[in-house]
Amino acid sequence: MSDAHFREALGSCSDPGARTWVFVAPDQLHAQLGALKGRDPAVTGVVLLESRAWLSRRPYHRMRVANILLNQRCFAVELAQAGYAVDYRIEDASLVELLRVACDRHGSMLATEWAEREMRAELQPLVQSGALRVVPHDGWLTTQVDFKGCRRGAQWSMDAFYRTVRKRTGILMQPDGSPEGGQFSFDVDNRKPWKGTPEAPVAPRFAQTALRAELQRWIESTFAHHPGQLDLAALAGTRAECEAMWTWARRHCLANFGPYEDAMSVRSTGLFHSRMSPLMNIGRMPARQMVQDVQAMELPIASKEGFIRQVLGWREFVRWVHAETDGFRDAWPVAPAPGDGGFNAWSGAPWPAPAPAPAGVDGGAQPQTLGADTPLPPAFWGTESGMHCLDRVVADVWREGWSHHITRLMVLGNLATLLDVQPRALADWFWVAYMDAWDWVVEPNVLAMATYATGGVMTTKPYVAGSAYIDRMSDYCEGCAFKPDRDCPITPMYWAFLGRNAERLQGNARMKLVMAAWRKRSDEQKARDQATFVHVRDVLVRGQRLVPQASLFAG
Numbered sequence: 001m002s003d004a005h006f007r008e009a010l011g012s013c014s015d016p017g018a019r020t021w022v023f024v025a026p027d028q029l030h031a032q033l034g035a036l037k038g039r040d041p042a043v044t045g046v047v048l049l050e051s052r053a054w055l056s057r058r059p060y061h062r063m064r065v066a067n068i069l070l071n072q073r074c075f076a077v078e079l080a081q082a083g084y085a086v087d088y089r090i091e092d093a094s095l096v097e098l099l100r101v102a103c104d105r106h107g108s109m110l111a112t113e114w115a116e117r118e119m120r121a122e123l124q125p126l127v128q129s130g131a132l133r134v135v136p137h138d139g140w141l142t143t144q145v146d147f148k149g150c151r152r153g154a155q156w157s158m159d160a161f162y163r164t165v166r167k168r169t170g171i172l173m174q175p176d177g178s179p180e181g182g183q184f185s186f187d188v189d190n191r192k193p194w195k196g197t198p199e200a201p202v203a204p205r206f207a208q209t210a211l212r213a214e215l216q217r218w219i220e221s222t223f224a225h226h227p228g229q230l231d232l233a234a235l236a237g238t239r240a241e242c243e244a245m246w247t248w249a250r251r252h253c254l255a256n257f258g259p260y261e262d263a264m265s266v267r268s269t270g271l272f273h274s275r276m277s278p279l280m281n282i283g284r285m286p287a288r289q290m291v292q293d294v295q296a297m298e299l300p301i302a303s304k305e306g307f308i309r310q311v312l313g314w315r316e317f318v319r320w321v322h323a324e325t326d327g328f329r330d331a332w333p334v335a336p337a338p339g340d341g342g343f344n345a346w347s348g349a350p351w352p353a354p355a356p357a358p359a360g361v362d363g364g365a366q367p368q369t370l371g372a373d374t375p376l377p378p379a380f381w382g383t384e385s386g387m388h389c390l391d392r393v394v395a396d397v398w399r400e401g402w403s404h405h406i407t408r409l410m411v412l413g414n415l416a417t418l419l420d421v422q423p424r425a426l427a428d429w430f431w432v433a434y435m436d437a438w439d440w441v442v443e444p445n446v447l448a449m450a451t452y453a454t455g456g457v458m459t460t461k462p463y464v465a466g467s468a469y470i471d472r473m474s475d476y477c478e479g480c481a482f483k484p485d486r487d488c489p490i491t492p493m494y495w496a497f498l499g500r501n502a503e504r505l506q507g508n509a510r511m512k513l514v515m516a517a518w519r520k521r522s523d524e525q526k527a528r529d530q531a532t533f534v535h536v537r538d539v540l541v542r543g544q545r546l547v548p549q550a551s552l553f554a555g
Contacts, residue, residue, distance in 0.1 A: 034112025041083035063401030121360025258303030335363030388480035413450025466491035
């Protein structure tokens with residue numbers, strides 16, 4: 001059997017008596033969360049499901065599949081060892097079909113409200129029928145009241161939200177009501193490039209076990225058509241391994257996290273980032289515990305506040321924006337049902353969609369504030385573009401299923417925005433490529449922040465930059481055929497972006513200086529900027545490699 005070791009470790013799933021049954025979704029893997037919280041294992045049963053149809057709805061990176069399945073199987077064993085009856089099913093059918101069968105078997109079940117909007121929509125018929133009784137998700141750290149107070153006209157303000165939450169919770173606050181360190185955010189202090197010191201820590205690796213070896217064979221055979229490398233040793237799975245991962249992050253990363261939070265390097269994909277988001281977003285490491293642990297640590301205030309702002313501030317904020325806008329569906333049209341989702345580009349063959357999309361799974365909103373319509377270039381699937389920054393980050397992502405937030409925003413998001421890549425296509429790519437990706441976190445970060453496709457809903461300006469930023473904050477330019485001060489196409493593409501969107505951006509206060517600089521460029525420079533954009537876009541969309549052309553690319 002393909003799961004013999006797992007079944008042996010799980011033990012008997014017999015049900016010796018009456019039990020309350022709880023369905024636990026793949027992103028809720030903690031015994032003290034929602035419907036499972038405080039329940040007596042002796043009278044509680046847990047349903048956990050591996051739906052191949054759900055895991056193959058998109059060509060998810062094999063590391064994303066592995067992170068979910070390794071942790072879900074380890075969690076199931078931990079529940080069984082704690083005395084819960086565990087009904088664990090591995091099937092091809094959809095999640096909703098498997099749950100209907102489970103409800104027929106066990107009767108009406110409890111469930112915790114789903115973080116992911118797509119899952120909520122898919123399972124809503126079972127909620128409406130009474131087959132699933134949903135309790136609130138208590139893993140979040142903030143309330144709707146916190147969020148409602150951060151509206152500023154047509155825009156939600158993360159800064160206002162973060163200040164509100166800090167004041168209400170007392171986190172990083174002095175007894176007199178002032179913030180620790182004298183200010184709420186140290187973001188402006190956290191922008192140092194990394195030159196090799198202090199030494200970047202190396203992430204832990206975890207020992208091979210029979211359960212891991214079995215899962216590796218299962219993923220390699222069942223999900224062989226999925227992209228990305230598979231490296232199970234890089235993933236924590238058991239509770240002890242998850243705690244070990246967090247201990248490593250606290251000991252070796254967090255002290256230097258703040259100053260080098262925005263730095264990028266070919267020598268370290270993570271630098272001083274904790275790498276905890278894949279575990280946090282599936283519930284294995286509760287955000288509340290992580291914030292409490294960091295608050296209690298002796299750390300430089302810029303690092304302590306920087307980490308807490310990412311978890312207590314930004315992570316919670318984007319979740320509320322996504323929920324409040326119904327995944328931006330309230331204001332923008334919705335894409336057709338996924339089908340192959342255009343994902344055939346990664347392999348050159350049609351993506352084998354397992355079945356028609358379930359009710360409520362609609363492909364997501366398509367905001368188009370800037371009118372971007374370029375197809376996602378094959379460079380995002382690993383075809384070399386010739387731009388070392390892009391090629392290096394993409395290779396890192398397909399190797400690890402992860403990269404830190406500045407590579408996401410200022411390399412991947414920045415270049416896609418400068419290329420006018422269709423925002424929905426980029427959001428779907430992030431959803432596929434990253435271990436920590438779920439719709440509530442991907443869509444605000446990509447549709448609203450990285451591409452500015454939703455305009456000023458939650459961000460004040462497009463996050464775009466020329467080659468000087470990448471050169472200053474990374475060492476990517478050192479290995480590139482293009483030189484940032486001579487023939488790199490990114491800077492003229494940046495000016496071309498401003499030119500194409502001048503009318504939309506002219507009244508933006510945060511863009512005032514750069515728009516003034518754009519206006520000072522000569523007509524000849526502006527024409528060359530646009531010609532560079534057209535050339536780069538067309539070459540990359542064809543899947544070809546850029547070569548230096550100083551006469552065209554000079555910025």
